[in-house]
Amino acid sequence: xxxxxxxxxxxSGPQTQAAKEAPKPPEIAPSRETIASEATAxxxxxxxxxxxxxxxxxxxxxxxxxxxxxxxxxxRVTAIIGPSGCGKSTLLRCFNRMHDLYPETRYxxxxxxxxxGINIIGPETDPLEMRMRIGMVFQxxxxxxxxxxxxxxxxxxxxxxxxxxxxxxxxxxxxAAALWDEVKDRMKDSAYALSGGQQQRLCIAxxxxxxxxxxxxxxxxxxxxxxxxxxIEELIAELKEQVTIIIVTHNLQQAARVSDYTAFMYxxxxxxxxxxxxxxxxxxxxxxDEYITGDFG
Ligand SMILES: Nc1ncnc2c1ncn2[C@@H]1O[C@H](COP(=O)(O)OP(=O)(O)OP(=O)(O)O)[C@@H](O)[C@H]1O
Ligand SMILES: [Mg+2]
Numbered sequence: 427x428x429x430x431x432x433x434x435x436x437x438s439g440p441q442t443q444a445a446k447e448a449p450k451p452p453e454i455a456p457s458r459e460t461i462a463s464e465a466t467a468x469x470x471x472x473x474x475x476x477x478x479x480x481x482x483x484x485x486x487x488x489x490x491x492x493x494x495x496x497x498x499x500x501x502r503v504t505a506i507i508g509p510s511g512c513g514k515s516t517l518l519r520c521f522n523r524m525h526d527l528y529p530e531t532r533y534x535x536x537x538x539x540x541x542x543g544i545n546i547i548g549p550e551t552d553p554l555e556m557r558m559r560i561g562m563v564f565q566x567x568x569x570x571x572x573x574x575x576x577x578x579x580x581x582x583x584x585x586x587x588x589x590x591x592x593x594x595x596x597x598x599x600x601x602a603a604a605l606w607d608e609v610k611d612r613m614k615d616s617a618y619a620l621s622g623g624q625q626q627r628l629c630i631a632x633x634x635x636x637x638x639x640x641x642x643x644x645x646x647x648x649x650x651x652x653x654x655x656x657x658i659e660e661l662i663a664e665l666k667e668q669v670t671i672i673i674v675t676h677n678l679q680q681a682a683r684v685s686d687y688t689a690f691m692y693x694x695x696x697x698x699x700x701x702x703x704x705x706x707x708x709x710x711x712x713x714x715d716e717y718i719t720g721d722f723g
Contacts, residue, residue: 472499473540475640475670476521480535481547483516483525490516492694493535498640498687500540503662503671505685505702507678509722513694514674518642521546521672522560523553539639558585561633565645567625569617569632574609577617577628581636595635602668603631604661623654630661634669641665643673647680659684678718682706690714 476498483491490513498504506514516525523546525531537546539559546556558581570577578596587595600606605627609620617628626646633641643662647655662671662684675681681688682702689699690713698711709715716722 472502474498475500475540476546477538477540478517478535479538481517481520481537482534483513483520484532484534485516486530490694491520494696496689496696496699498670498672500670501666501668502686503666503673503684504687504689505681506672506674506689506691507676507681508691508697508717510676512691514691515644516694517691518562518644518672518674521556521640521642522562523547523551523556524562526553554584558636559638560640560642561636561638562642562644563626563629563633563646565648567622567629567649569620569625569628572617573614574617574620574628575613578631578635580632585636596631599631599635600628602634602665603627604657604664605631621654623650623657626650626654626658627661630658630665634665638669640670640672643671643675645674645676648676655680678706690717692717 474497478494478496478498481491481494482489494517506517508514519525520533520537525533533547535547538544539546545551546560570580572580575596578599579592582592582595597606597610600609605624608624609615609628612619617625620628626649630641647658650658659680662673665671666686673681673684685702687699688702688705690697690705690709690711692713698705698709698714700710705714706718709718713722
């Protein structure tokens, strides 16, 4: 399988014209080293936050991910796109070890979390610890049947955070999730009294409270109206300053708006990945092109 590297930023900035006139690159993305040496001096090279290497995943005998290789850059947003059933959610769930909650699931390969190099899916790695360090936000807001405050405090209590600092951390997570002003007088209300869009931001605050390194979003706005969707998209743009973001979306405009890099999957394989502009405007693979232009199947 191809080794995909998302960190090709050489097509942006002053080199754009030259890049356009250059011969078409080969289908296999250049290596990190090649890109680094070609990058202009003023371009800072985003370090990797996670490296997926030779990842296979099985539900029983059915293989849902096939030899996936992909690098996720730190403090960037990577969108994962592709038709239904291609393995997008399966890939996300590897990152926070959600599959471990179900029997007969099996990982092969590696996902290293940088800079520590810890193997996220290694049997020696504690899934609970990974769920604190790698938060996840789902399609439907899954607020707990608890108060607004307790929803956000949940992970902090699990971590054994000192009581004295819980209040402060809950407030800062709610501020980071752009929800504080709307709920600061409703801390004791049930989370279910909030609107759908507010509940989704509450789930983001809950994920942020434990100060994660990566935040996973699985179609986070598909149950929301356009205004609530725009708020979440703005929020994602702000959050990438502090956390690496991976977002699965069926909304191609959303992927184009919010992401720095885009990965296209099909039938459990990673077909192509690269800077979002490149993937949307000049994909190397015919399948990607067909999917982007709505000419698929
Ligand atoms: N719990 C499960 N048990 C068995 N097979 C599963 C399970 N979850 C997903 N699959 C299968 O794995 C493959 C990938 O599914 P996945 O949910 O990752 O796709 P997806 O790209 O997220 O699709 P969608 O866009 O519809 O959400 C599919 O063939 C699916 O049927
Ligand atoms: Mg899915």
